[in-house]
Amino acid sequence: MFTRNNARRGLRDITNAGPTDSSAAVKPLSRVPAPTTAPIDSSRSDVVPHPPTTARSGSSYQHSGQVDNIDARDSGDPLCATEYVADMYEHFRSVEAQTSCRPTYMKGQTAINEKMRSILVDWLVEVHLKFKLVPETLYLTVNIIDRYLASTKVSRPKLQLVGVTSLLIASKYEEIYPPELRDLVYICDRAYSKSEILDMEETILKGLSYSITIPSAHAFLVRYLKAAHADKKMVQLSCYILDGTLQSYSLLQYLPSELAAAAVYIARRAAGRNSWSPTLLKYANYSEEDVIGVARDVMKEKNSAQSDLRAVNKKYSSSRYGAVANTTLSNDF
Structure with missing residues (x-):
């Protein structure tokens, strides 16, 4: 069950994630229906269960x-x-290459690091499940976070605000009934107000030039x-x-x-x-x-x-x- 303790965990874990590590090595570089479970046709050789092949x-x-x-x-x-x-x-x-990020943008961030991003996404998976949102909302949320962080420096206390606001934007795009603003304030344990979330929503959308479809x-x-x-x-x-x-x-x-x-x-x-x-x-x-x-x-x-x-x-x-x-x-x- 999702409680305020979960909200506190998200903010606390991000805050205590430790100093940034800019030396971490990384390699350079429309909506569709939910998956359906097609019945297996036993006459087809490619779907007959057998030991894994090399x-x-x-x-x-x-x-x-x-x-x-x-x-x-x-x-x-x-x-x-x-x-x-x-x-x-x-x-x-x-x-897809134009709407994706590569693992190099953290070099431009001075207050956050990869671990903080991972903690934020982990928390958002839990929030997404609690609100019973469609899978596309989660993937769009993470994409919005990455694209925004790739273009804008964010302080450590504001990272969770970016995450919850990205969830709001993605929910408005994908869901029939997106979460209410008061619920998003609650899951953050009131660390941010309604006006702060709305202001961040405008900031993120302008930062992405309102390009949300991916x-x-x-x-x-x-x-x-x-x-x-x-x-x-x-x-x-x-x-x-x-x-x-x-x-x-x-x-x-x-x-x-x-x-x-x-x-x-x-x-x-x-x-x-x-x-x-x-x-x-x-x-x-x-x-x-x-x-x-x-x-x-x-x-x-x-x-x-x-x-x-x-x-x-x-x-x-x-x-x-x-x-x-x-x-x-x-x-x-």
């Missing part, structure tokens, strides 16, 4: 197997926009799960893995589409399926060889995550999400 055998299968038309069954549903969905994702791929990693995940013929557990596993990437500053080196593909790759291996498939090769436009390096870094970050960042594991340990956080994920690939 990268080499998977590489052979992805180029030789049958490619399915994943939109054929939805052609009569106008909400699926099957006539335009391929063009939509082509556009998403063309603009192709998020979750948007790509929805498409890739459909191409993967994912069952319910694979959907939950992929979402668990992808949510975990939000806390990692270093994973900003990868594009949203790459992180979504890596989440599907890891989930398929955990489910005992072929690592990659011809249908995924076509619709994700990534080969297994393209994805495997990203997946390794995702698992490396997951295994080395701070022990005090518990929100994602707590969320996906519940039966509502299939308790997939208890699944053993191998990084032997």
